[in-house]
């Protein structure tokens with residue numbers, strides 16, 4: 573009865589898992605927007621302060637230029653020298669540069685290079701803010717006889733603050749993406765280890781009782797009382813089934829070698845095995861245009877895939893319906909096998925989950941049949957398996973793509 577626990581809880585797990593992804597995404601976007609918003613408030617405040625500072629700086633310059641009595645030079649120079657972070661350029665009325673402040677000029681540059689650099693800076697300052705006017709006055713009459721202009725732009729600190737949240741978001745996104753890949757990779761590696769370990773161990777554990785059973789059958793065969801009752805034959809069948817299971821498990825645990833197989837005969841073999849074991853109202857049909865299509869296959873594992881697909885088809889159809897298997901030649905030397913049923917179909921909302929381990933909608937399902945099929949087809953056969961089409965209450969078609977072989 574432990575099986576019952578698996579179904580609803582694993583279904584919830586996939587629902588929650590996708591919800592969790594959305595929640596994380598939405599929270600990340602909100603944090604990013606919040607970060608940009610609050611930095612923007614800081615930037616505005618700092619911009620205003622820098623503007624005030626430059627205006628003070630300009631006034632101090634004006635005083636120091638106009639003052640002839642030297643009594644306020646000390647104070648104004650204090651203010652002028654305090655501006656050691658906002659880049660400024662003072663120009664005369666005609667726009668010629670008088671001096672610059674807080675602009676990094678490499679001392680090794682030639683004069684013309686420095687001029688060129690300053691002109692470029694001036695051009696960018698003109699785009700940033702309106703210049704502040706400085707009035708030059710005649711000390712005696714206090715009449716304005718000339719004008720100068722202070723141009724400025726954001727300090728390096730402010731510029732950094734503006735781009736900071738974007739760099740932060742970029743770095744965090746890269747980090748998040750790499751962590752996601754690393755997490756996924758290690759999870760896949762772990763899953764692989766569990767698959768291989770568990771299947772090898774199962775095959776190993778089954779080996780001993782099977783050989784022992786085979787020896788017991790020989791003993792029974794010699795017993796005249798039992799020999800004619802058909803018991804030995806039945807036991808023999810069961811043992812062969814056990815051997816097949818063991819072979820499947822041990823193949824999953826190792827790297828199986830593929831060989832060229834006739835697909836039509838193989839499919840017929842599986843159908844021949846399944847038909848007597850399912851309800852007589854389940855009808856199997858096998859179609860092919862050529863009975864000689866060959867593909868590179870590991871038969872025990874491939875039969876397992878077909879069995880799983882047919883079992884799912886039967887579950888979807890209930891007691892009556894048709895399973896049609898079509899073998900076709902695809903492009904680029906591919907062999908296509910379509911397995912269609914006339915069952916209830918797969919709802920679109922769960923379509924992306926059906927191959928995930930543990931996903932099931934059945935009371936007594938493990939949600940492993942399609943995971944196993946995908947693993948066998950993609951990992952061991954370098955092929956593809958997917959839902960080709962599915963219509964609710966009409967049926968589903970799974971497609972397997974394999975590499976064909978020459979013969």
Ligand SMILES: Nc1ncnc2c1ncn2[C@@H]1O[C@H](COP(=O)(O)OP(=O)(O)OP(=O)(O)O)[C@@H](O)[C@H]1O
Pocket residue numbers: 880884885888913915916917918926927931932933934936937938939940941942943968
């Ligand atoms: N042919 C199909 N028609 C409708 N639904 C299907 C079909 N094949 C698979 N599904 C859906 O995909 C789910 C996962 O299938 P899968 O074979 O992996 O697990 P399961 O059949 O539920 O359990 P298990 O195969 O481990 O016993 C099923 O529970 C079912 O909802």
Ligand SMILES: [Mg+2]
Pocket residue numbers: 880883884940941942
């Ligand atoms: Mg199944």
